[in-house]
Amino acid sequence: MFLVIGAIFLFALLVLNVNRTILQSEGQQRSAEYIVMATSSAQNLMNEISTKAFDEGTISLPVYSADILTLEELLGPEAGEVYGNCGDDDGEDDDDGEDDDDGEDDDDGEDDDDGEDDDDDGEDDNNCFDDIDDYNLFTRSDPNVRGGTFNLKVWVNYVNDNNFDVVMSTKTRTKRIKIAVENPFMADTLYLYNYKSY
Ligand SMILES: [Ca+2]
Numbered sequence: 001m002f003l004v005i006g007a008i009f010l011f012a013l014l015v016l017n018v019n020r021t022i023l024q025s026e027g028q029q030r031s032a033e034y035i036v037m038a039t040s041s042a043q044n045l046m047n048e049i050s051t052k053a054f055d056e057g058t059i060s061l062p063v064y065s066a067d068i069l070t071l072e073e074l075l076g077p078e079a080g081e082v083y084g085n086c087g088d089d090d091g092e093d094d095d096d097g098e099d100d101d102d103g104e105d106d107d108d109g110e111d112d113d114d115g116e117d118d119d120d121d122g123e124d125d126n127n128c129f130d131d132i133d134d135y136n137l138f139t140r141s142d143p144n145v146r147g148g149t150f151n152l153k154v155w156v157n158y159v160n161d162n163n164f165d166v167v168m169s170t171k172t173r174t175k176r177i178k179i180a181v182e183n184p185f186m187a188d189t190l191y192l193y194n195y196k197s198y
């Protein structure tokens with residue numbers, strides 16, 4: 001009798017362990033899938049940021065001295081610059097001759113008293129993010145069909161030109177783009193880094 005009870009007990013333990021192993025591997029599989037999706041989400045944003053100019057000062061001017069670069073404490077979008085406010089169908093003014101009260105120019109050939117040119121030369125007309133540090137402290141939530149939004153946050157800092165691990169409070173010729181991604185189904189925050197030198 002004790003032998004039977006012992007056998008049943010051992011069998012139950014075995015089933016419990018098998019179930020636990022299955023659950024663990026399912027959890028690991030889901031975690032791995034989320035890491036892949038989080039990486040993809042961060043990589044998309046990183047690609048977008050990396051296409052921008054090194055600095056507002058380098059958009060149209062060659063830089064011979066770091067003096068022209070943005071001060072460390074001012075790393076961020078310039079006055080009037082709004083994310084997503086450039087390109088097509090993104091909330092940009094639609095040339096209807098009316099200002100949309102967003103401070104953006106409407107390509108109507110008239111200056112809008114913002115001190116920027118309105119001459120359709122592609123410069124300074126659309127007030128979108130145009131240099132990498134405009135994304136400093138930028139946040140975005142990417143919804144995920146599998147559940148659990150990916151929350152992204154960006155930091156852009158000057159780093160030591162000879163040691164990219166050292167964040168600097170002075171202007172340098174190298175900027176670090178750091179993106180953090182969080183998701184309730186991931187145990188840890190995922191970080192992606194890229195460096196741009198001028
Ligand atoms: Ca800018």
Ligand SMILES: [Ca+2]
Pocket residue numbers: 055056070075076077078131132133134
């Ligand atoms: Ca900027």
